[in-house]
Amino acid sequence: MAEPLSLVWLRRDLRLHDNAALYHALRSGKPVLPVFIFDKVILDALDDKHDRRVTFLVQEVERLHDELAKLGSAIYVEYGKPxxxxxxxxxxxxxxxxxxxxxYETYAKDRDKAIGALLDKTGIGFHSYKDQTIFDHDEVLSKAKKxxxxxxxxxxxxxxxxxxxxxxxxxxxEKYKKNYYQTKPLPVPSLKSMGFESVTDNIPARTVSDKVLDHYGKTRDFPADEDGTSQLSMHLRFGTISxxxxxxxxxxxxxxxxLNELCWRDFYFQVLDHFPHVEKHSFRREYDNIKWRNNEAEFEKWCKGETGFPIVDAGMRQLNTIGWMHNRVRMITASFLCKNLLxxxxxxxxYFGKKLRDYDLSANNGGWQWAAGSGTDASPYFRVFSPESQTKKFDPKGEYIKRWVPEVDDPDKYPKPMVDASETRQRALDAYKKGLGKE
Ligand SMILES: Cc1cc2nc3c(=O)[nH]c(=O)nc-3n(C[C@H](O)[C@H](O)[C@H](O)COP(=O)(O)OP(=O)(O)OC[C@H]3O[C@@H](n4cnc5c(N)ncnc54)[C@H](O)[C@@H]3O)c2cc1C
Structure with missing residues (x-):
């Protein structure tokens, strides 16, 4: 009878090198077969059938398929409900x-619990490891309160x-590569068979140079500088790098x-892990009392990058075009939506969740709650970014704006500001005060 297998269920860790779960499986002494599931529950919820992340996933699974074939092994891939x-x-x-x-997401935790129980019924062990963060769970606790x-x-x-x-x-x-299950390559479902279309994308490099890291502190806030940040977020999201x-x-x-940015990343994972209510609610519950205006026509303008505020529009158009937006501009566009448009x-x-190629519930939720003032941040609710002064500081020559809004100087083509920045700032402060009972 054939020897029983150790299976490695890959999800947000699409690599064969430096992978905790894979390492433990390879050391188990049983032949190892990696598994990937195109999760129907997640894919069905995506309404854009040209979703660039699904194309990327298929490409990366095919890459693993090829790497494993070279080792005489395979990846078992299915499309369905886990x-x-x-x-x-x-x-x-x-x-x-x-x-x-x-x-660390609630959906994933519930899913894993259900699969663990299912496997347990037939005596199959289910082992989980820390891999996508440096520290997790209770590894970083406050000394005073534990x-x-x-x-x-x-x-x-x-x-x-x-x-x-x-x-x-x-x-x-790599020390244990002889332990992969030896078998013929197995099929990978096509994008089409899962109802998606292929997207041609410029996938960022998987490495960052020491030079970028050395000047990062000085360059990271200037969106016109394409080498000012690492652009590794998509790879971190899918675990295509370690x-x-x-x-x-x-x-x-x-x-x-x-390094401190990677600490932010861990921080938001641990917030999500310990305070799962943030997925639907404000981290600080009292912020759920704010009366939002939620004007749909205004929201539409923001989504399309037609607000008449050049830095906001540049950011939204960058997002809509390449599925990525510079961090400084994520903060500006988010502040504009929550505060100026209420x-x-x-x-x-x-909306970011639909469009970002690096979409990660933890960092996205953390970033949005930071902008709304409802999150973990110690800074008060009355911080409202001024698009004008942010532009002066971080895009002083308007290079970033020109790249994404080339018609910005043409009054016939570019719209006037959709709202008055200082009036709406005041309106936001009033609404926040009222909602938070600070009147
Ligand atoms: C409103 C808003 C929404 C955001 N949504 C996401 C998201 O869905 N996915 C995501 O990965 N990041 C998100 N961020 C954080 C940040 O904007 C991106 O990580 C960064 O812009 C990605 O570009 P980069 O790889 O060049 O980052 P770099 O500046 O080179 O940073 C390196 C890595 O550190 C991590 N990182 C950097 N800043 C943060 C941060 N503030 N919070 C958490 N991790 C960080 C990322 O993994 C990033 O790839 C969001 C920020 C805001 C303000």
Whole structure:
């Protein structure tokens, strides 16, 4: 009889190198077969059939298929609901155990619980590992209260103090490559068969140079500078690069600003993990009392980049065109929506969720709640970004704006500002005060 297999369920960790779950499976002594499920529940919820992330996923799964074929192995790929797929897999293969990496979103946690229980019924082990963060769960707690941090600065102090070589070490999966299950390559479902169309995209490089990291602290806020940030967010999102390798590089860089951004990333994962109510509600519940105006026509203008505020429009058009927006401009566009238009941050969060190639519930939710003032941030609700002064500071020559809004200087083609910035600022302050009972 054939030997039972160790299966590795890949999700947001689409790589064979430095992968925690894969490493533990390869060391289990049983032949290892990676599995990927195109989750019907998630894909059915995407209304854009040209979603660039689905094209990327298929390309990356095909890449794994080719890498594994070179090792005489395969990746088992299915399109369906995870529970149905797992029921079929355990009928098809003799499975000893399933290895996977943690996911911190509520949907994923519930899904994993259900699959763990399903496998348990037939005596199959289900093992999960930390892989997409440097620290998770209860690894960074406040010393005084032994509770999760709710503000970034103290969290980051503990995070940086705890960081050492141990946490940055890679999992040497390549040492065990003879342990892959030897089989013929298996098929990968096509995009079309799952109801999607292919998108031609410029996928950013998977590496960042030391030079970028060394000047990052000075360049990261200027959206016209395409080398000012790493553009690695999509790879971090899908695990096509390893967070440990990147954090090691950042740790060794002269300027530690970039490392601190990776700390923000961990921070928002731990917020989501410990405070799952943020998926639907304000982190600080009292912010759910704010009366949003939620004007649909205004929202439409914001989505399309037709607000008449050049920096806002440039950001939204960059997002709509390439599925990525510079961080500084994400903050400006988000502030404009929540404050100047008084539209519920959840509308903006959902729109970014549809469009961002690096969409990650934790960072997106954290960024939006930061902009709305309802989140973990210690800064008060009355911070309202002025599009004009943000432009003066961060795009002083208007280079970024010109790139995305070439008609900006033509009054016949470019619209007038849709609202008065200072009046709407005041309107926001009044609405916030009222909602928060601070009148
Ligand atoms: C309203 C809003 C929504 C956002 N939505 C997302 C999202 O869906 N997915 C996402 O990955 N980031 C999101 N961010 C954070 C940030 O804008 C992006 O991570 C960054 O712009 C990606 O570009 P980069 O890879 O060049 O980043 P770099 O500046 O090179 O930073 C390196 C990496 O650090 C992480 N990082 C940087 N800044 C943050 C941050 N503030 N919070 C969490 N992680 C961070 C990212 O993984 C990023 O790739 C959002 C920010 C805001 C204000």
């Amino acid at each position: 529970e149905d797929v797992w029921k079929a897999i355990v009928k098809k293969y003799d499975v000893e155990a399933v290895y996977t990496n943690y996911d 509770a999760p941090y709710t503000v970034f600065t103290p969290y980051s102090k503990t995070w940086h103090a705890k960081l050492n070589e141990f946490y940055l070490k890679s999992y040497p999966t 967070i440990r390798e990147l954090a090691r590089q950042a740790h060794e860089a002269k300027d530690k600003t970039f 539209i519920d941050w959840r509308w903006g969060e959902a």
